[in-house]
Every structure is written in C-alpha cells, then in structure tokens.
Amino acid sequence: MPMRLPPASNDGTQLAAAEAQLRLASEKLRLATSAAKIGVWEWELTTNKLTWDARMCALHGLPEGAAPTLELWKQLIADGDRAHFEHSTEQALNGTQVFDIEFRVTNATTEEPVYIRAAASILRDSAGRAGSMVGVSWDVTRERSAEAQLKKRTRELERSNKDLEQFAYSASHDLQEPLRAVAGCAQLLKARYGKQLDSGGHELVEHMADAARRMQSLITGLLAYSRVSSKGAPFERVSLNAVVEVALKNLSSAIQDCDAMVEVDPLPTLSGDRAQLVSLFQNVIGNALKYRGSKPPHIKIHTEIVKGRNVFHVTDNGIGVELEYADRIFELFQRLHSREEYSGAGLGLALCKKIAERHGGRMWVSSTLNEGSTFHFILTALGERLVPERSR
Numbered sequence: 001m002p003m004r005l006p007p008a009s010n011d012g013t014q015l016a017a018a019e020a021q022l023r024l025a026s027e028k029l030r031l032a033t034s035a036a037k038i039g040v041w042e043w044e045l046t047t048n049k050l051t052w053d054a055r056m057c058a059l060h061g062l063p064e065g066a067a068p069t070l071e072l073w074k075q076l077i078a079d080g081d082r083a084h085f086e087h088s089t090e091q092a093l094n095g096t097q098v099f100d101i102e103f104r105v106t107n108a109t110t111e112e113p114v115y116i117r118a119a120a121s122i123l124r125d126s127a128g129r130a131g132s133m134v135g136v137s138w139d140v141t142r143e144r145s146a147e148a149q150l151k152k153r154t155r156e157l158e159r160s161n162k163d164l165e166q167f168a169y170s171a172s173h174d175l176q177e178p179l180r181a182v183a184g185c186a187q188l189l190k191a192r193y194g195k196q197l198d199s200g201g202h203e204l205v206e207h208m209a210d211a212a213r214r215m216q217s218l219i220t221g222l223l224a225y226s227r228v229s230s231k232g233a234p235f236e237r238v239s240l241n242a243v244v245e246v247a248l249k250n251l252s253s254a255i256q257d258c259d260a261m262v263e264v265d266p267l268p269t270l271s272g273d274r275a276q277l278v279s280l281f282q283n284v285i286g287n288a289l290k291y292r293g294s295k296p297p298h299i300k301i302h303t304e305i306v307k308g309r310n311v312f313h314v315t316d317n318g319i320g321v322e323l324e325y326a327d328r329i330f331e332l333f334q335r336l337h338s339r340e341e342y343s344g345a346g347l348g349l350a351l352c353k354k355i356a357e358r359h360g361g362r363m364w365v366s367s368t369l370n371e372g373s374t375f376h377f378i379l380t381a382l383g384e385r386l387v388p389e390r391s392r
C-alpha cells in the first residue's frame with residue numbers, strides 16, 4: 001500500500017502527530033520483516049541507487065550498513081541465474097510480468113551458495129513511468145536443500161529397488177535349472193529303481209518330488225513378482241469386463257467345485273497391462289474361493305467413485321482376515337495359515353498390490369473375521385475417472 005504524507009498544514013501539532021504515526025508504522029514494518037527474516041531493498045532507477053536494509057546485507061554476507069551497488073548485486077548472483085534475474089527485472093519494469101523469482105547468490109563472507117526468493121513492485125509516476133523498484137528477499141536455502149535431498153533419496157531408492165528386482169529376477173531364473181534337474185532325478189529314480197525301493201524309499205522320493213514342485217511354484221511366483229514393473233507390457237485400452245471374464249474362465253472348475261456364486265457389476269475400460277490385470281482379479285477371486293467358510297462362496301465385484309477415483313471392490317463371505325494382519329498379507333511370503341490348512345506360497349496378494357501400484361493405484365483390505373473380506377483396489381492415477389461400460 002503506498003503511504004502518503006498528510007497534506008501540508010500550518011498546524012505544527014497535526015504534522016508532528018502524522019510524523020509520529022508514520023515512524024510507528026515504519027517501525028512496525030521493520031519489526032515484522034526482521035521477525036520473518038525478510039530483507040527489504042529499493043532500487044531508484046533515475047539515480048541507479050540501491051538501498052539495502054541490515055537483513056539484505058546479512059543475506060549476502062556484507063557488513064551492516066554496506067552500500068551495495070546494482071553491479072555488486074549482479075556479481076553475487078550465480079552465473080547460471082544472472083540472465084534470469086536481469087530478464088525478470090526487465091519484464092517487471094515494462095509491466096509484462098510480476099517480479100517474483102528465485103536465484104542463487106554467493107555469500108560474500110562464507111562464499112557459500114544461498115538460495116534467495118525475491119518479490120518486488122514498481123513505483124510509477126502519474127504518467128506510468130517506473131521510478132523505483134521496491135522489493136523483499138528471503139533465504140530459501142533450507143527448503144531447497146531439503147527438496148534436493150529428498151530427490152536424491154528417491155533416486156537412490158528407485159535404483160536400489162531396481163537392483164533388487166533384477167537380483168530377484170536373475171536368482172529365480174537361475175534357480176530353475178538345478179531345480180528341474182532335482183525333479184527330473186526324482187522321476188528317473190522312481191521309474192528306474194522304483195521296484196527296488198521299499199515303502200519308506202517311495203515316500204522319500206514323493207517328498208522330494210513334492211518339495212521340487214513347491215519350489216517351482218515359489219520361483220514362478222517370484223519371477224512374476226519381479227517382472228511386474230521391469231518386464232510389464234506397455235499399457236493399452238483394457239476392458240475390465242473382459243478381464244474378469246477371462247479370470248472367471250480360468251477359475252471355472254474351482255468355481256464349480258465349491259458351488260460358488262459370482263456377481264459382477266459393469267466395470268469400466270482403462271489403460272493398463274491386460275495380462276497383469278487378469279492376474280490381479282484371478283488371484284483375488286481365487287483367494288475368495290480358497291479361503292471360504294462353511295457356506296458356498298458368494299463373491300461380488302463392483303466399482304464406485306470415492307473422492308474422484310474409481311475404487312474396485314471384491315467382496316466374499318469367507319473366513320475373513322484379522323485386522324492386525326490386514327497389512328501383512330500384502331507382503332511377500334506372508335501367510336496366515338499353514339500349508340496343511342490351505343495351499344499357497346504367500347505371493348498372490350504381494351503380486352496384486354504391485355500390479356495395482358504399477359497402474360498408479362494401491363490395494364488394501366477390510367474384513368470381519370468369520371464373516372468375509374472385501375479387497376479394495378485403485379487402478380488409475382489421481383484425476384482419472386472411469387465410466388462403467390454398460391452405463392455409458
């Protein structure tokens with residue numbers, strides 16, 4: 001707000017009061033900018049005179065009361081940011097852009113780089129000619145270095161994640177070969193020497209073949225898991241109605257065996273990896289069949305918009321999951337039951353979660369023990385809204 005002196009008056013008391021008021025306002029402003037660690041500056045265009053307050057001097061590592069020049073200011077600005085500073089100043093002066101920029105300066109005392117944010121207004125005369133530029137500057141180094149550190153950590157994490165995925169992929173790939181040899185030997189042993197083995201021998205060979213089969217399924221699951229982001233197919237338009245149809249077809253004998261009922265509401269088409277989406281639905285529906293209670297499974301699949309995003313729900317009436325394990329079941333190899341109770345390797349939900357994340361979403365569960373569970377997942381990035389197909 002431009003401040004105006006009161007009109008000249010003969011009344012000395014009135015003038016003195018106005019001056020005192022002005023001094024008070026200016027002192028309040030000084031206190032406020034000092035508390036916020038904001039430096040105040042002014043550049044008079046006609047005289048080219050630059051005025052800095054004490055905070056401005058401190059920000060640039062100059063002694064209090066120093067008389068900086070515009071040339072010195074520009075010298076302190078980092079080489080890479082000087083042109084940006086000059087261009088922004090020009091634009092502000094000719095009125096095309098508001099002056100609100102960030103640039104690096106070198107502290108004249110410590111010679112350390114400082115990130116400065118500066119904003120200014122132009123004071124013009126009645127003809128619109130720029131008379132001076134009045135601005136504030138403050139130090140944003142801490143915010144910028146925190147951001148840079150966060151970016152660096154994210155990059156490191158991404159790299160180590162990639163390395164781990166590559167390791168899991170190579171390890172599981174290389175483990176298949178010796179495993180096949182073990183399984184083959186168990187078969188040969190049974191075929192060639194079966195007659196010479198007693199019942200204990202047969203039992204051992206069966207154990208061996210069974211362990212090799214289990215190991216094979218663990219390796220296949222691990223391979224699929226490590227392939228989700230590194231070896232996934234490029235995204236294409238995928239109808240989730242068709243995806244669920246394929247998943248149900250693949251599970252048709254299991255569905256018949258337990259007399260399950262599956263209700264599917266219209267689902268939308270989205271951009272995704274078809275094979276991975278089939279795998280996600282198949283795993284979740286397969287689990288709803290496997291972890292069923294005493295009644296025949298009743299499974300419902302539907303979608304709804306929650307806070308602008310499509311959430312998919314697969315609800316069952318099975319044994320349910322205890323709330324304290326709700327997060328753990330999405331981790332690799334985490335199971336809540338023994339192999340004797342329910343077959344499985346503890347990889348399915350970890351895979352599903354990774355698939356949802358590759359599609360920009362996430363996955364979680366809500367459940368009541370002995371009554372059933374609902375697996376919820378989002379398959380799109382923020383802002384994408386899908387329309388179920390049959391309601392178009």
Ligand code: ADP
Nearest residue numbers: 287288291320329335336344345346347348349
């Ligand atoms: P797996 O089925 O091979 O054990 P998953 O990763 O698919 O592996 O599931 C992890 C665990 O989550 C299961 O062992 C089971 O305890 C629990 N779980 C998964 N789906 C359901 C479900 N629909 N109802 C109850 N528990 C479930």
